[in-house]
Amino acid sequence: MSETKVLKAEARTRVGKGSSRELRRNGLIPAVIYGDKQAPLSIAVSYKDIYYSIHGGGFKTTVITVELDGKKIQVLPKDYQLDPVRDFPQHVDFLRVSAKSIxxxxxxxxxxxxxxxxxxxxxxxxxxxxxxxxxxxxxxxxxxxxxxxxxxxxxxxxxxxxxxxxxxxxxxxxxxxxxxxxxxxxxxxxxxxxxxxxxxxx
Missing domain, CATH: 2.170.120.20 (Ribosomal protein L25, C-terminal domain)
Known part of the structure; x- marks a missing residue:
């Protein structure tokens, strides 16, 4: 099993294409945390961190600790979208997990x-x-x-x-x-x- 990684995040209050473009201009990309019978969380994470995690291999088999507003959330990357031309990450879906999750x-x-x-x-x-x-x-x-x-x-x-x-x-x-x-x-x-x-x- 890969070592758990830490990813800092911030809450997103706005959604939509305009908001996503603004995030990318600021070195962030939109993401969502879902699952575990809880409401989805819209967040923004570092473009650079996600880029190197995806292209470094093992991204979708590595549990990540997301730090958000002083809380730590265990997640597993489930899907991501790349720019069709440049392979730049554009969006990530994270599944909320725990030590007992299968x-x-x-x-x-x-x-x-x-x-x-x-x-x-x-x-x-x-x-x-x-x-x-x-x-x-x-x-x-x-x-x-x-x-x-x-x-x-x-x-x-x-x-x-x-x-x-x-x-x-x-x-x-x-x-x-x-x-x-x-x-x-x-x-x-x-x-x-x-x-x-x-x-x-x-």
Whole structure:
């Protein structure tokens, strides 16, 4: 789990495009905190802090402490909007969480020991079916990544979610099938891509 970050915020009394443009001119962007059966809070946060958090990776799996009017609010980034041309953040949605909250979150997949996979040594190709996996996890124990160990895997091998070790209390959102995370395909695609069928089914 990533270390909890602190983000200073100020309340927004005005909403709308004009207000948002004014915030951006002052180095801020609009954001909303919602959830936990409480009324949404309209806030403004530092553009610079959000920009580096988004482009630094792990933004949507990191619990953030928002400091607002002397109060501390635990949140999880759920969505954000970027400028379609310049990739600048324009708005952020935060979900209010607590230590007991259970959340659904997309977690990136990380592959290790590629150099110890016989199939890759013999020219096989790592076919990544899922770059992220949607998990159900405690808000205070979201993994930074799902680690897939490729050691010993040969051409034709398939990595299913059941073979991936997940932290205690963390489960896949998809429970009705043992879905594929990756395969090691023969050079030139000699092994049928199981992902194609899964993608069509979804």
């Amino acid at each position: 959340v659904e979150v997309n977690v990136p997949v990380q592959f290790i020991n590629e150099e110890k996979a016989p199939g890759l040594k013999r020219g096989g190709l790592l076919n990544v079916v899922r770059h992220e996996v949607e998990l159900v996890a405690p808000a205070n124990a979201i993994p930074d990544a799902i680690v897939v160990d490729l050691e010993g895997l040969d051409i034709g091998a398939t990595v299913h979610i059941s073979s991936v070790k997940l932290p205690k209390g963390v489960t896949p959102v998809i429970q009705d099938r043992d879905f594929t995370v990756a395969t090691i395909a023969a050079p030139g695609g000699g092994v049928k891509d199981e992902a194609e069928g899964e993608a069509e089914a979804e």
